[in-house]
Amino acid sequence: MKTINHKPSTFLSIANCQCPRCRQGNIFTHSTFNLAQFTKMNERCPSCNFKFEIEPGFFVGAMYIGYAMSIAVFTTVCVAIVILSNFFGFATSVMMYVSSIIIATIVMIPINFRYSRVLMIYWFGGEQAKYNPELASQNK
């Protein structure tokens, strides 16, 4: 039995889409880059049996986080186009902005989907989603 002496980093646990309670089990069943199945989640943590959908409709709130992430993408793309057009001296058009935003949004769908849900669990999971070191050490 391996004991964990340090608390795993919250940032790395979120980045790796791991369970907020034990920080070992994966929230999602497949990779982000598996475009056919990137939405599939484990119902419960494979390591500590924590139920990820804490209450019915819990992930509806993740849409708001996803919306904020989409706005961040829009803003980043627009600022990048302005900076690049000034630096390289090319003319911009509304179509350039719109098409760039649409492409960036489509490319970001898997990341946006997954991290909005992961952040929803970490931020709004309540006491039951808090890190529990006893659970982290009992399964290894």
Ligand SMILES: [Zn+2]
């Ligand atoms: Zn867990």
